[in-house]
Amino acid sequence: MKRAARLHFARAFRSRPFTLLWVGQTVSVLGDAVFNVAIAWEVLLLTGSATAMSLILIAQWAPRIVFLLLGGVIADRMSRRLLMLWADAGCGCIVMVVAWLSWAHLLQFWHLVALAPLFGIVSSFFDPAYQAIMPQLVETETLSSVNSLTTLSRNVGFLLGPALGAICATLLGQASAFAFDGLTFAISALFLLALRLPPSPAPSQVIASAHPAEAGGPHEGVWGAMRDAREGLRYVSSTIQAVGDSSGFAAGQRRFCRIDVGIAAKASP
Numbered sequence: 001m002k003r004a005a006r007l008h009f010a011r012a013f014r015s016r017p018f019t020l021l022w023v024g025q026t027v028s029v030l031g032d033a034v035f036n037v038a039i040a041w042e043v044l045l046l047t048g049s050a051t052a053m054s055l056i057l058i059a060q061w062a063p064r065i066v067f068l069l070l071g072g073v074i075a076d077r078m079s080r081r082l083l084m085l086w087a088d089a090g091c092g093c094i095v096m097v098v099a100w101l102s103w104a105h106l107l108q109f110w111h112l113v114a115l116a117p118l119f120g121i122v123s124s125f126f127d128p129a130y131q132a133i134m135p136q137l138v139e140t141e142t143l144s145s146v147n148s149l150t151t152l153s154r155n156v157g158f159l160l161g162p163a164l165g166a167i168c169a170t171l172l173g174q175a176s177a178f179a180f181d182g183l184t185f186a187i188s189a190l191f192l193l194a195l196r197l198p199p200s201p202a203p204s205q206v207i208a209s210a211h212p213a214e215a216g217g218p219h220e221g222v223w224g225a226m227r228d229a230r231e232g233l234r235y236v237s238s239t240i241q242a243v244g245d246s247s248g249f250a251a252g253q254r255r256f257c258r259i260d261v262g263i264a265a266k267a268s269p
Contacts, residue, residue: 012145017195018137024191025130026153028088031184033161035095038169038177039112042102045174046109056116064120072128080129080136085192087126092185094119099178136197 012018043053075083094115101107134146168177 012138012142012149015138020191020195024188027184028188029154029157030161031181033157034165034177035181037162037165038174041169042174056112059113059116060120063117064124067121067124071125075129075132080133083129084126085189087122088185088189090122092182095178096182099175099182102175
């Protein structure tokens with residue numbers, strides 16, 4: 001029984017493209033964890049303030065959240081592998097700029113504040129493409145194994161990364177930790193270059209075959225992309241409102257009687 005569970009857990013490794021992508025991303029996640037330790041240390045040395053790091057996080061995540069929807073729209077219109085490759089290359093270049101400035105003793109706090117939004121924007125195009133490419137790499141029944149292995153990859157990075165980052169920053173300096181992260185982006189890009197996707201039908205053909213009565217596929221052109229983005233924002237806002245209404249109703253019910261409320265949500269296109 002345990003052997004069968006272990007085999008199912010690693011079933012996605014039967015797909016060579018997924019294995020290449022998983023190895024590259026595991027290395028990249030490790031580098032990101034090292035970078036997070038080094039950047040926090042560097043900000044503390046530059047500013048002497050432990051709260052200054054929050055400004056860096058806001059500068060990175062605010063544009064990332066804004067551009068995440070646009071990244072999903074673009075991921076529906078171009079090669080996801082190519083989009084991930086360019087995102088890795090862009091993030092690697094930004095991190096190597098930070099490494100060079102730190103190595104040359106030129107790094108200042110405003111450099112980090114200025115580069116953080118660029119990093120957030122570039123990385124916002126990677127995540128939607130990464131999520132959308134998975135069904136192209138493995139069979140549908142293997143997606144549970146993909147989710148498990150992806151979680152394992154992130155946990156390994158978050159577990160080992162801080163220790164490795166502390167060692168790099170202490171023994172070799174913050175510049176080495178930044179350079180290490182840049183190297184992991186390069187390794188991830190190399191694995192993406194080696195990845196070959198199986199041929200698949202165009203998204204418009206898939207949607208049209210599944211919903212013949214509806215207009216299929218993403219809308220073409222710049223205005224089409226903006227239209228898809230608006231539709232996505234409308235869907236997100238309606239979902240948030242529906243969840244809020246359900247939560248409010250459940251809270252009101254709990255005031256009058258002691259019940260357990262279970263909410264199950266499933267979104268379908």
